[in-house]
Amino acid sequence: MNAMSTSAPSRRRAQRDLSTAPLLVAARGGRPSRVPVWFMRQAGRSLPEYRALREGVPMLQSCFDPEMLAEITLQPVRRHGVDAAILYSDIVVPPYAAGVGIEIVPGTGPVIAEPVRDAAAVAALPELAPEQVAPVAEGVRLLVERLGDTPLIGFAGAPFTLASYLIEGGPSRHFEHTKALMRSEPELWHTLADRLATMALTFLKVQLDAGADAVQLFDSWAGALSLREYREFVLPHSAKVLRGLAEYDVPRIHFGVGTGELLTAMREAGADVVGVDWRIPLDEAVRRLTADGSPAPAVQGNLDPALLGASWPVIEAEVRRIVAEGRAAAGHIFNLGHGVPPGTDPAVLTRVAELVHSLEP
Amino acid sequence: MNAMSTSAPSRRRAQRDLSTAPLLVAARGGRPSRVPVWFMRQAGRSLPEYRALREGVPMLQSCFDPEMLAEITLQPVRRHGVDAAILYSDIVVPPYAAGVGIEIVPGTGPVIAEPVRDAAAVAALPELAPEQVAPVAEGVRLLVERLGDTPLIGFAGAPFTLASYLIEGGPSRHFEHTKALMRSEPELWHTLADRLATMALTFLKVQLDAGADAVQLFDSWAGALSLREYREFVLPHSAKVLRGLAEYDVPRIHFGVGTGELLTAMREAGADVVGVDWRIPLDEAVRRLTADGSPAPAVQGNLDPALLGASWPVIEAEVRRIVAEGRAAAGHIFNLGHGVPPGTDPAVLTRVAELVHSLEP
Numbered sequence: 001m002n003a004m005s006t007s008a009p010s011r012r013r014a015q016r017d018l019s020t021a022p023l024l025v026a027a028r029g030g031r032p033s034r035v036p037v038w039f040m041r042q043a044g045r046s047l048p049e050y051r052a053l054r055e056g057v058p059m060l061q062s063c064f065d066p067e068m069l070a071e072i073t074l075q076p077v078r079r080h081g082v083d084a085a086i087l088y089s090d091i092v093v094p095p096y097a098a099g100v101g102i103e104i105v106p107g108t109g110p111v112i113a114e115p116v117r118d119a120a121a122v123a124a125l126p127e128l129a130p131e132q133v134a135p136v137a138e139g140v141r142l143l144v145e146r147l148g149d150t151p152l153i154g155f156a157g158a159p160f161t162l163a164s165y166l167i168e169g170g171p172s173r174h175f176e177h178t179k180a181l182m183r184s185e186p187e188l189w190h191t192l193a194d195r196l197a198t199m200a201l202t203f204l205k206v207q208l209d210a211g212a213d214a215v216q217l218f219d220s221w222a223g224a225l226s227l228r229e230y231r232e233f234v235l236p237h238s239a240k241v242l243r244g245l246a247e248y249d250v251p252r253i254h255f256g257v258g259t260g261e262l263l264t265a266m267r268e269a270g271a272d273v274v275g276v277d278w279r280i281p282l283d284e285a286v287r288r289l290t291a292d293g294s295p296a297p298a299v300q301g302n303l304d305p306a307l308l309g310a311s312w313p314v315i316e317a318e319v320r321r322i323v324a325e326g327r328a329a330a331g332h333i334f335n336l337g338h339g340v341p342p343g344t345d346p347a348v349l350t351r352v353a354e355l356v357h358s359l360e361p
Numbered sequence: 362m363n364a365m366s367t368s369a370p371s372r373r374r375a376q377r378d379l380s381t382a383p384l385l386v387a388a389r390g391g392r393p394s395r396v397p398v399w400f401m402r403q404a405g406r407s408l409p410e411y412r413a414l415r416e417g418v419p420m421l422q423s424c425f426d427p428e429m430l431a432e433i434t435l436q437p438v439r440r441h442g443v444d445a446a447i448l449y450s451d452i453v454v455p456p457y458a459a460g461v462g463i464e465i466v467p468g469t470g471p472v473i474a475e476p477v478r479d480a481a482a483v484a485a486l487p488e489l490a491p492e493q494v495a496p497v498a499e500g501v502r503l504l505v506e507r508l509g510d511t512p513l514i515g516f517a518g519a520p521f522t523l524a525s526y527l528i529e530g531g532p533s534r535h536f537e538h539t540k541a542l543m544r545s546e547p548e549l550w551h552t553l554a555d556r557l558a559t560m561a562l563t564f565l566k567v568q569l570d571a572g573a574d575a576v577q578l579f580d581s582w583a584g585a586l587s588l589r590e591y592r593e594f595v596l597p598h599s600a601k602v603l604r605g606l607a608e609y610d611v612p613r614i615h616f617g618v619g620t621g622e623l624l625t626a627m628r629e630a631g632a633d634v635v636g637v638d639w640r641i642p643l644d645e646a647v648r649r650l651t652a653d654g655s656p657a658p659a660v661q662g663n664l665d666p667a668l669l670g671a672s673w674p675v676i677e678a679e680v681r682r683i684v685a686e687g688r689a690a691a692g693h694i695f696n697l698g699h700g701v702p703p704g705t706d707p708a709v710l711t712r713v714a715e716l717v718h719s720l721e722p
Contacts, residue, residue: 047657051611177670177703178669179667179670179671180670180671223619223640225640226639226640226641226665227640227641228642237394258640260621261641278587279588279622280588280622281587304587305535306535306539309540309541310541311541311544311545320576341537
């Protein structure tokens, strides 16, 4: 179903034999020994051990401390017994490392000192040199040593979502500046998105060179666009990132929220695994992804994070439904439809992971 | 295509002959003399005359001042030459009128003094008596006198969206409390939603009795739900509102953001006109709404409000595209895919209205 070989692990990854790791088997469209499960934003504020470790340490500082980022990445693997670690990072880490003035303000999110809204600002955007994220590479090396047989998923924000932060100057509800620039100045948009694609590609290559076993490209806010806009203004740039990793022969997961209309296009960008939020069930996602005769895809997601605060019988029924519907896919990776809410009781996540593991793949 | 008669206007509305008003003709699936256009949140902060009139007057106070609400409702009709007035109000007006402690905080939105999260709070929710919104009825009567041949659209929030404010305590991104209550305590949810449906129905009947010519039920945040959840937990209550107005024989518009998956269900609830945001084109919306053999619907919406800040050629191309795609519907009412952003240049809205009127229906 995809261009990856399952028989010839690259030299780089030969240090660990992960050929039967459920996450990688499912991502490649195979039949794993159990349904693999991990949670977006599993490393983070829902864990008391995370809050303790981060105390007094600014977010962006913690992302460049190899020991700290390794430990934070490991915490949910230890606690929940999930089938993957996801590199602890942030969408703005690459531009921050390259020298863009960015601060992550607790309760707000990333705040950009000088929003990027004109040709001069786009031209002034620095490139990311691999050395600028050397501490992340070192953290990945520590993780590969410590993770045993659990795969590590590399992390990067996709060009559209990253651009939206840089253009709006921070988190946004309506993406007014981003859409106005994209549509009114398409050449400038494409120049900016291409630079951000290069940045994301560099960041992911650093992680893969250091030993990451898969990647997830987060285009969290792509669902704010129509399919037409996505195809013209976003797909080529996300494709540059995902297709640019083909030589690494690792599974590429591609995710966004509210992307029911975009799933086929997001797969076309070069995804091996298509992320799905909670709005459409996995079997419906598979139906859409195969409507044009394409082979069945691997999919990931669908548990509504807002339901982690519901009663256990509700959560259990949802987990069972999702695992059943996931059987329509070539491979199914259990996950939420978006990140773990900060107020989540971590015991619920552990229980979800245990339930998923108890069910027939 | 719907249950409304086009030949027998009710006694109440006989005071104005609006039988050829483009909005009402299009809403009934007829061929209007021009494509009707109005803008959600056209009465509001984008207009300097609105900001001047509201100066020093709290939002909820202005909604209960008949002269002020009539004048605010009229302002965009005068300025833009739109084909409908939409009653100036707020989603929380009915519970506020009924006695629920609510304040609208500038820059935040409605803040509920005591969020409604348990059986006691639901039981304590007061009913809305028509007299409690008598100033709104008086405002509608003033409007009907002053609007000439422009129809007035009545306004109410749908049970789900209204419930989300009451349960969360204010605006929400993820609706965690709402979804947890809905799923964990379905009986309590249904009791609450039924009460809010009764409230919305009372509020809309007051507006129709006073002379409103159509209604729009705003389920702005329904798109946060899966279709399954919508059908089980929301549709019956919105249907109680919309079907409860059948005797008035006026067009019922039903709108929400991000509802591409819900359009058919939202029509089933009793809509004559289905609102569509900017994520799927109107011809695709019509395709979905007729896929089960249903007759072609009337539709409304699709211009992305975020593009009102783009260059005029971009906006013009979008308007032409939307009018062309709208011809697939039985009737097309031009509108945005959500409300006018507060920072919008009102001259752009006037220009959009003029362009829509210059195009072949």
